[in-house]
Amino acid sequence: MVTSLSALKKQIDDYLAQTLAMDVDQPILYNSMQYSLMAGGKRLRPALTLATVEMLDGKINDDVLRAATSLELLHTYSLIHDDLPAMDNDDLRRGKPTNHCKFGAGMATLAGDGLLTLAFQWLTDNHLPATVKSKLVLALSKAAGPAGMVAGQARDIEGEHQHLDLKQLRYLHRQKTGALLKYAVLAGGIITNQPDEICQHLASFGANFGLAFQIYDDLMDVLSTTEKMGKKVHKDAGEQKNTYPGLLGIEGAKKQLQCAVDTAIKDQQQLEQATGKSFAGYNQFLAYFK
Template sequence: MTRTINELKSMIDDYLSDHLAADVDQDTLYSSMRYSLMAGGKRLRPALTLATVEMFGKSVDEDVMHAATALELLHTYSLIHDDLPAMDDDDLRRGKPTNHCRFGAGMATLAGDGLLTLAFQWVSDNNLPVAIRAELTLALAQAAGPAGMVAGQARDIEGEGQQLSLDQLRYLHRQKTGALLRYAVLAGGIITGQPQPIKAALADFGAQFGLAFQIYDDLMDVLGTTAQMGKAVHKDAGEHKNTYPGLLGTAGAEEQLHRALQAARDAQVRLGELTGRSFAGYDQFLAYFKL
């Protein structure tokens, strides 16, 4: 039976807290890395991996945890760098001062660098079969790198002050946010050795979930509060960011959110048909999107 998101989050929090120090060899760098890594957060990405593993009937052991939580290291690096003065110049993240406000831009940059490289150490330094480790490493590099998340960030920077089309905006967010969430679900299929058609369906669910996540985040920048989000809100319009509400209005963005969620549910049904297994464990993740 699949654990709840809260149970998975608790497992992930404990694992990160217990294992980070062993691989960091500088006190201030460790403090900076830990500050952002343990600042809270939903842990949705590694939780999706672990839930997927469990839905395929594999137990979550030390090796699976090491590989799965690597994604949270990488996600945290992206947040630290995204908050830097040269990027979004944010002062608040998860209800706390951002890393560069606490440790300075130089140390924050290094903390992000450390988390990024440590992610690839963790995803490869475990006792999963060699072929699985290699596939995970390649898939994570593709999701996070210059054809994935980093490309999306570059498109976001270049798009400021321009009016992107809906297709352009969707492509930007497929890379910027969706690529890591797609990987999170796919990784569960890689770890459990699924055949290609099933991995494709997993990747489709993850991609649609990732698109919904970004649309929801755009909407909450308009509809939410700083207390709810743990970061500054109502910034996107002032900074001329390309967002779904900015392009389509709130109602149009909500329609796009519902479409992405329906596409994710369709992929969830297809997974059940392909495998004969229940993927009801994804329902709790889809319930995240409440306006």
């Protein structure tokens, strides 16, 4: 039986709240890092890692929790930097003023830097086997770096004054959002020492889940409200961002979302066939898109 998403979120929140202060040696910097880290995120990324570990018969202990939550540190850094005046210049995140609005752009930048580097500290400062830690560091570096999330952000900036086609837009999203979600699932396989075939299936599920997540986010920017999203909506069109609704319209974007979800479900089924285990625990994540 896989732990519920709400219970996983509580474990993650508790660990982050109890542990962050141990590794930060400057009060204002800590306040800035803690402000964004504990602002109420969904914790989908570390929860995906922990759920995957459980479905592969692994146990969640302090070492696994530390490695999994390192991804939330890195994800939070990316949000702080994405909100900065030099990037998207947002003033609202998760229903609260963005980090630079509260602490200034300089301290917000340092808070992001601190979370990024601390993520790799947590990924290695635990008692997991050295080979596991090495594989996790390599996979996360690729997912977050200049061939992954950072490249996706760069494509997003470059594309503001270009009209991307569907293939280009999908590639941008696979890097910008999908890379970390792909890693989140893959990390569960690395932690439990799965063979390459299983890791490939896990990575595919994560990539398709990540693509669905970004399409859904694009749709919510058009269809939802600031109150529900906790950030300003209707910004993408005004900033000439390349989005699925902008390229395909609302109904076309919804079809692409369903296609990504259906492909993720096929990956889920292939995992069950390859391992003989149930991966029904992913259903609670896929329910996010309903």
